[in-house]
Each structure stands twice: as structure tokens, then as C-alpha cells.
Amino acid sequence: MVGSGESVRVLIVEDNPADALLIRTFLAKNQRELFACRSVDKLQTALDCIASDVPDVLLLDLSLPDSTGITGCERIHCACPTIPIVVLTGLDDENVALEALQRGAQDYLVKDQISSGVLVRSLRYAIERQRVETALQQAHDLLEERVAERTEELSRTNEVLKQAIRDRERAEEFARARHEELAHLSRLNTLGEMASSLAHELNQPLTAIVAYTHSCLRRMSDDDWEEEAVRDEIELEMQKAADQAKRGAAIIQRLRRLVTKRDSERVPFCMNESIREVTELVAAEMRTNGVELVLELDESLPTVAADRVQIEQVIVNLVRNAIAAMSEDGGELRIRSARDTQENIEVQVIDSGPGADAKTLSRVFEPFFSTKDEGLGLGLSISRSIVESHHGKFSVAPNLGRGLTFRFTLPIRTETPEVSSPLAGFSRGNAS
Amino acid sequence: MKGQPAVFVVDDDESVRDAVRCMLEAAGFRVETYCSGRDFLDRYDRSRQGCLLLDVQMPEIDGIELQRRLNEEGIRLPIIMLTAHGSIPMAVNAVRMGAFDFIEKPFNDDTLIKRIQDASAQHVQLDIDPVERKLIRERLATLSDREREVMEKLVAGKWVKIIASELGTSPNTVKNQRTRILEKMEADSVPDLVRMVMISQMSGD
Numbered sequence: 274m275v276g277s278g279e280s281v282r283v284l285i286v287e288d289n290p291a292d293a294l295l296i297r298t299f300l301a302k303n304q305r306e307l308f309a310c311r312s313v314d315k316l317q318t319a320l321d322c323i324a325s326d327v328p329d330v331l332l333l334d335l336s337l338p339d340s341t342g343i344t345g346c347e348r349i350h351c352a353c354p355t356i357p358i359v360v361l362t363g364l365d366d367e368n369v370a371l372e373a374l375q376r377g378a379q380d381y382l383v384k385d386q387i388s389s390g391v392l393v394r395s396l397r398y399a400i401e402r403q404r405v406e407t408a409l410q411q412a413h414d415l416l417e418e419r420v421a422e423r424t425e426e427l428s429r430t431n432e433v434l435k436q437a438i439r440d441r442e443r444a445e446e447f448a449r450a451r452h453e454e455l456a457h458l459s460r461l462n463t464l465g466e467m468a469s470s471l472a473h474e475l476n477q478p479l480t481a482i483v484a485y486t487h488s489c490l491r492r493m494s495d496d497d498w499e500e501e502a503v504r505d506e507i508e509l510e511m512q513k514a515a516d517q518a519k520r521g522a523a524i525i526q527r528l529r530r531l532v533t534k535r536d537s538e539r540v541p542f543c544m545n546e547s548i549r550e551v552t553e554l555v556a557a558e559m560r561t562n563g564v565e566l567v568l569e570l571d572e573s574l575p576t577v578a579a580d581r582v583q584i585e586q587v588i589v590n591l592v593r594n595a596i597a598a599m600s601e602d603g604g605e606l607r608i609r610s611a612r613d614t615q616e617n618i619e620v621q622v623i624d625s626g627p628g629a630d631a632k633t634l635s636r637v638f639e640p641f642f643s644t645k646d647e648g649l650g651l652g653l654s655i656s657r658s659i660v661e662s663h664h665g666k667f668s669v670a671p672n673l674g675r676g677l678t679f680r681f682t683l684p685i686r687t688e689t690p691e692v693s694s695p696l697a698g699f700s701r702g703n704a705s
Numbered sequence: 706m707k708g709q710p711a712v713f714v715v716d717d718d719e720s721v722r723d724a725v726r727c728m729l730e731a732a733g734f735r736v737e738t739y740c741s742g743r744d745f746l747d748r749y750d751r752s753r754q755g756c757l758l759l760d761v762q763m764p765e766i767d768g769i770e771l772q773r774r775l776n777e778e779g780i781r782l783p784i785i786m787l788t789a790h791g792s793i794p795m796a797v798n799a800v801r802m803g804a805f806d807f808i809e810k811p812f813n814d815d816t817l818i819k820r821i822q823d824a825s826a827q828h829v830q831l832d833i834d835p836v837e838r839k840l841i842r843e844r845l846a847t848l849s850d851r852e853r854e855v856m857e858k859l860v861a862g863k864w865v866k867i868i869a870s871e872l873g874t875s876p877n878t879v880k881n882q883r884t885r886i887l888e889k890m891e892a893d894s895v896p897d898l899v900r901m902v903m904i905s906q907m908s909g910d
Contacts, residue, residue, distance in 0.1 A: 473762060473789045477718045480787075480811040484724035487814035488731040494866035494876065495731075510727050517720055560717060560764045603765070 280307035283396065284328040286345075287361065288314040288337050292384060296332060299389040306393070316340040316348065323353050330396050330403075333378070334361045335369065343372050350377030357403030359395055379403055449537075452658060457534045459655045460586050463593065464531060470557040475524050478517040485514035527554045530582060537583070539663075541576035544584075544610055544618055544683075551588040552608070555596065563603025564596050570610045577618050577683050583659045584683070590652035591622040591679045598626030598676065617665070617682040624676040634669060634677075656681070710900060711735040711753060712821060715745045715771065716760040716787065721810075725758065728814050732862065733895035734821070742766030746774065756821050756828070757782045761795045761807075769799055776803065783824035787812075818862035821896075826903040833907050841905045844890050852889070855882045860899050 283300065287293040293312045300308040311328070313319050316339050319331070333345055340348070346360055360373040360381040370381040379399035382392065464471070489507050496503045527550055552559075552566055559566055595606050604625035613619045629637070636642045640654040660667040665683040672678055712734050716722045722738040729736045735755075739745040743766055757775075761768040768786055775782065786807035788796040796807035805824040808817060848856065858868045865883070869876040883895075892898040 476789045476810050477721050481718075481720040481724035483811035483813065484721070484728040488724070488727040491728075491731040491814060491864055494864035495880070497880075510724075513720070513723065513727075517724070520720070561762055561767075563764045 280309040281330065281396070281400070282328045283308050283310045284319060284322060284331045285310055285312040286314075286316065286319040286332065286337065287312060287334040289334070290314075292334070292361070296387075296392065299387065299392045300396075302389045303393045306397070308396075314338070316345050319349065320352055323349065323356065327353060327356060330357045330359065330400050332359050332361055332396075335373075336363065343369065343376055346373050346378050347376045355403065355407050357396075357399040359399050449662075452662065453537055455651075456583055456586060456655055456659060459590075459651050460531050460582075463586070463589060463652065464528070467555070467558065467593070470561065471524070471528065471554075474557040475521055478521040478524075481517040482514045482521075485510045485517070489514075523553070531586065531589070533582060537580045539578050539580050541578045542581045543576055544574055544620065545570040545572065547581060547585050548588060548608055548610060548620070551585055551592060554589065555592050558593065558596050559606065562596050562600045564599050565603070565605050567605060567607045569607065571612060574610060574612055574618055575685055577685055579663050579683055580659075584663075587656040587659050587681060588620070588622070590656045591681075594652060594679070595622055595624035595626070595677075598624045601627075604676070612685070613682065616685050618685060619680060619682045621678055621680045623672065623678045625672075625674075626676045628671050628676050634671070637669060638667075710825070710896070711737050711755040712758060713737050713739065713745065713749065713753075713755055713782070714758045715739045715742060715763075715768075716758075717741055717763045718760070721760070725817075728817070729821075732814060732818055733897075735894070735896075742768070742771035742774075745771065751778075751780060754828075755782065756824050757784045758787055758817075758821075759784055759804075760787045761799065762789065767795075769795060769802070772799055772802055772804060781828070783828045785817075785820050785824055815862045822860070822862070822899050822903070825900060833904060838904050838907060841890070841901045844901075845905055847889050848886065852882055852886050855879060856886050856890075856898065856902070859883060859886070859895055860902050 285293050285296055287296070293314075297310050297312070300310060311322070313322060314337070316337050319333075322328070323331075331349060333349065335342055335345060337345060346358055349356065349358060354377065358378040360370070360378045361384055362369055362373075362381060363384050373381050379402050380395045382395055489510050492503060492507050498504065530550075531554075548568070548570060552568070558564075592606065592608070598604075599606070606625075607621075607623040609619075609621040609623070611619050611621075637653050638657050640651055642654075657667040660681045660683070663683055665681055667679075667681045669677055669679045712729050714722055714725050714729075714736060716725070716738075717740060719740070722740065726736045726738055739748065742763060746766075759768040759771060766774070772784055775784075784799070784804040786796045786799045786804050787810055788807050789810050793807070793809070796804075800807060805827060806820055808820055845853075854872070855868060858871065863871075865876045865879045869879045872879070887893070887895075887898060890898055890901055892901055
């Protein structure tokens with residue numbers, strides 16, 4: 274803009290005509306640029322001019338009829354921040370000059386020290402500095418705008434992502450619910466398959482109870498009550514009958530746990546206890562199939578936080594699978610529990626059956642794949658998905674001798690649930 | 706006393722074995738228990754008479770298999786199969802193969818006792834000793850009418866209390882009558898008495 278051949282438009286705000294004339298004269302003397310000057314003697318007039326036509330630079334006297342001091346500089350800067358302002362002052366007062374610079378002026382000149390060169394250079398520098406400042410401001414504004422745009426864009430993307438996450442969570446929740454439903458149906462199906470052996474299992478204590486009771490009734494009717502031996506015998510048999518009733522109740526309790534349908538809950542429990550419970554449940558099936566049970570349980574195992582019902586379902590499936598594999602000639606069922614090096618609990622179910630070829634082994638985890646005549650072929654695929662939903666691993670491998678080893682791992686959760694410690698403290702406090 | 710007839714109970718469930726033993730002993734039977742078919746084949750004294758109670762569902766040698774082996778050996782003990790609901794077809798098969806009957810678990814004592822008596826009766830019929838039968842009939846003739854009445858109820862497996870209420874007397878009276886009947890008949894238990902009554906009813910005069 275400056276020195277481009279066009280004239281530099283200067284607005285002189287000066288109420289002293291002599292000073293205004295002097296400035297015009299100085300500017301006219303300059304050879305390199307052409308200055309087009311316009312003079313006004315009031316601040317208000319200057320503001321009106323700016324409103325319609327912005328000059329390239331403004332020279333401002335600080336003692337005007339309608340404005341004295343630094344406020345004039347301030348008002349012009351507010352009205353149009355891009356106008357470079359050079360302040361004219363009669364006093365050589367550093368404080369006034371500094372304040373003017375802080376309020377938006379680019380430079381200041383002391384009236385009786387002005388020369389043509391000083392004035393022109395001051396105007397030129399003021400214009401140039403203002404241009405750079407304005408460019409900087411524009412760049413800054415542009416940057417701000419861009420940042421705002423990108424922020425807006427990001428928050429839109431974020432919203433889309435959040436929606437996607439919500440959709441995914443809903444889908445996962447749905448899948449989890451379906452998985453639980455399927456696991457429950459599979460449990461019911463397993464129980465259906467076990468029904469006859471369970472009925473037999475429950476019938477045994479009932480038979481014993483009826484027999485003990487009849488024995489007692491006959492003794493009470495036929496024998497001599499006066500004899501202590503008779504009373505002792507009756508007492509003993511009543512006690513045995515009660516024990517058998519408890520045995521029946523324990524079977525029912527184990528059964529009920531497997532049939533329950535409720536939300537998955539992962540609380541710490543003892544894996545060995547679950548293994549023992551399950552082997553009790555399938556004891557009849559093992560007996561009738563001539564299967565001998567060997568337990569090799571690591572009694573120092575920590576508890577594991579998992580869905581106990583589902584994990585017991587996995588053990589039931591593996592154990593019944595092993596029993597079915599040995600149903601022809603009987604055999605040995607070995608169940609091991611141990612802690613591996615990587616903070617997992619590992620359970621192995623080892624049978625001594627005929628085993629399986631590589632092709633069958635590669636398919637055992639497929640849903641609806643079964644080598645048995647009865648059953649849905651869901652047990653192993655459900656078992657694997659249960660273990661994997663607990664971040665564990667599930668695998669099968671042939672033994673060196675006969676049979677197969679199924680194994681699964683569950684990570685040990687060391688953190689105990691929050692509720693246990695305050696409750697423990699509470700009960701201690703109460704007891705004292 | 707060896708050689709006396711007994712009820713042999715073969716069941717793999719220890720509490721069932723023990724409970725059935727208690728129940729039959731309370732009714733005066735001699736009882737021997739075995740924990741498996743293998744155990745019975747190993748320990749059973751082939752000269753012993755009696756009745757075999759056999760659980761159908763057992764590991765290794767089940768009731769049917771044991772029955773087959775006994776048939777092979779020519780042992781003709783009457784067999785009553787103990788069955789659960791699910792194993793009735795097996796029991797029917799056992800009856801076809803010569804078992805006397807089957808009884809479903811759980812069972813009342815009078816039902817079981819009745820079956821044991823019927824099974825023993827059938828068995829007794831096969832080799833009846835005419836001399837013994839004559840002796841028994843002579844002893845029976847010494848019983849009073851009332852004693853005969855009480856004896857019939859005892860033989861039916863009824864409890865003393867029930868007999869007393871049916872006859873309108875006290876249980877102690879029935880107990881005394883029971884003692885006298887056993888003495889007169891020279892029987893050492895009610896089941897022994899049952900066996901004698903059965904022999905006496907066999908034809909062969």
C-alpha cells in the first residue's frame with residue numbers, strides 16, 4: 274500500500290490551524306510518497322469521517338475542544354482498531370506518550386520537535402506496524418475460526434462415536450443376555466439327560482428313609498420298650514433316617530443351583546468345592562458306567578471371581594463328556610486343579626476312554642457337533658464360550674496313553690469385593 | 706446259626722443296604738448284605754438257602770448279569786429285583802429270565818416281606834421234605850384257635866400293635882402269644898414260622 278504510487282490518505286485531527294498547516298507542509302515536502310491530507314478540528318468530526326471513509330493513518334492532537342487527553346486516542350481505536358494512530362502532543366511527557374501507546378496508538382510526536390523526515394518516517398512506520406498487527410490479528414482470528422471449526426467437527430465425530438459405543442454396548446448386552454439364555458437352556462438340557470440317574474440318586478436315600486422308619490415302627494410296636502438296647506437301636510435308626518433326609522436335600526440343592534436362571538454374578542468361590550459338588554451330582558452316572566474318580570486338587574488354590582453356576586456347568590459338561598467317552602468299558606476319570614505360572618487357575622478333566630482322531634478333535638467345539646446319539650452337541654461349545662467370557666482359555670488334547678484331556682483356565686482376581694471388608698468390620702464392632 | 710435261611714441283600718448303596726437290613730431284622734429275618742455282584746459271587750456260601758434281594762442298577766455286574774451268572778452256576782435262589790422308576794423294563798426282563806418278582810424302591814416293609822414270603826414259598830415247593838412237613842403239621846395241631854389266629858396275622862407280616870387292635874387285646878398279650886406259638890412250633894423267628902406254615906400248606910399227601 275505504502276509507496277505503491279497511490280497517495281497515502283492522512284487524517285489530521287488538530288484544532289490549531291497553524292499546527293495543521295505545518296504538518297501539511299512537512300508532508301508536502303516529502304519526495305518519495307504522496308500524502309493526501311484532510312484536516313478536522315474536532316474528535317467527533319474525525320469519528321464521523323472514519324465511519325464513512327477509513328484513512329491510511331491518523332494524526333491526533335491530544336488537546337481538542339471536545340476531547341482532551343488520552344481518551345481521544347481510545348475512542349478512535351475503539352471505533353476502528355485497524356487505523357494506525359500517531360499522537361501529537363505539545364508536552365514532552367513520557368507518561369502521556371506511554372499511555373497513548375498502551376491505548377492503541379502506534380507512535381507519538383512532540384510538536385516542536387517535528388521535522389519533515391521525522392513525521393514521514395513516523396507515519397510510514399505506524400502504517401507498517403499496524404498492517405503487520407492487523408495481519409497477525411487476522412491470522413490469529415483465522416486460526417481461532419479453524420480451531421472452532423475443528424472442535425465442532427470433533428465434537429460431532431465424538432457424538433457419532435458415542436452413539437456407536439452405545440449401540441455396541443446394547444448389542445453386547447443383547448448378545449450377553451442371549452448367551453446366558455443359551456447357557457441356561459443348555460443346563461436344562463443337561464439336567465434332562467441326567468434326569469433318570471438323578472431320580473435314581475434321589476430314590477436311594479428315600480428307600481433308606483422308608484426302610485429305617487418301618488424298622489423303627491415295627492420295633493416300637495413289637496419289641497420291649499423297657500429294654501435299653503431296643504430304645505438305643507430305634508434312636509440310632511432314626512438318626513440314620515435323618516442323615517438320609519439330609520443327603521436327599523443336598524442332592525436337591527445341587528440341582529436347584531444348576532436350574533436357576535438369574536443375572537450373571539461374579540463372586541469369589543472355591544473351585545475345588547465346585548468340583549466336589551459336581552462329582553457328587555454325577556456320582557450315579559459314574560457308578561453305573563463303571564467310572565472310577567480320582568481327584569488331584571491343589572488345596573492351596575485362592576478363590577476365583579466368576580459366575581459359579583456357569584463354571585459348574587462347564588465342569589458338569591466336561592465330566593459327563595468324559596463319562597460318556599468311557600461308557601463302553603469303564604475307566605478312570607481324573608480331575609486336577611492347579612495354579613499356573615501366569616496367575617490362572619487351571620482345571621483338567623482327563624479320561625481314559627478311546628480318545629478321538631484329529632478330525633473329530635478339530636470339530637468338538639462346533640455347536641451341534643456330537644459323537645453321541647443323545648444330546649444336542651452344545652455342551653462343549655457353550656463351555657468354551659463361558660470360559661472365554663471369563664477371559665479364560667479352553668482347550669483339548671489327546672493323552673500320551675489313552676483318552677483326552679480337556680483343560681480350562683480362569684484368571685485369579687486378587688481384588689476382593691468392596692462390600693466384604695466394611696461388613697466384616699461392622700460385625701466385629703457389633704459383637705463387642 | 707449257619708445253614709439257616711437268610712435274606713441276601715445286594716445293593717451298591719451302603720445306606721440302602723443298612724436300612725433294608727434293619728427293616729428285615731426288626732421283622733425277625735436273618736439278613737446278609739453284599740456291596741456288589743462281585744462281592745456276592747465271592748462270599749456267598751452256595752449251600753445257604755434263602756431269598757436274594759438284588760438291586761438292578763449296579764456298576765460292573767448289574768442285577769441282570771448277576772442273575773445270569775447264578776443261573777449258569779445252577780444256583781436256584783429266588784430273586785426279587787429292587788428297581789427304581791427308570792429301570793422297570795430291566796426288571797421285567799429279569800422276571801422273564803426267571804426272577805421271582807420285582808419291587809419298586811422305596812418300598813413298605815409289609816410289601817417287601819410279603820414278596821419274600823411268596824418267593825420263599827415258591828422255592829420251598831421245589832424241594833419239600835415230607836418228614837419235616839409231617840412234623841410241622843403235628844406241631845400246628847397243638848395250637849389253640851386263638852394262637853392259630855394270631856399266627857396267621859404274624860405270618861402276614863403284621864405288626865404286633867395292629868394284631869392287638871384287630872383282635873381287641875393288648876400288644877403285650879399278642880407278644881406273649883407270639884412267644885408261645887414260636888415255642889410250640891419250635892421256630893426261632895417269625896420268618897422261620899412263615900417257612901413252616903408254607904411247608905405245611907404244600908400238597909403231597
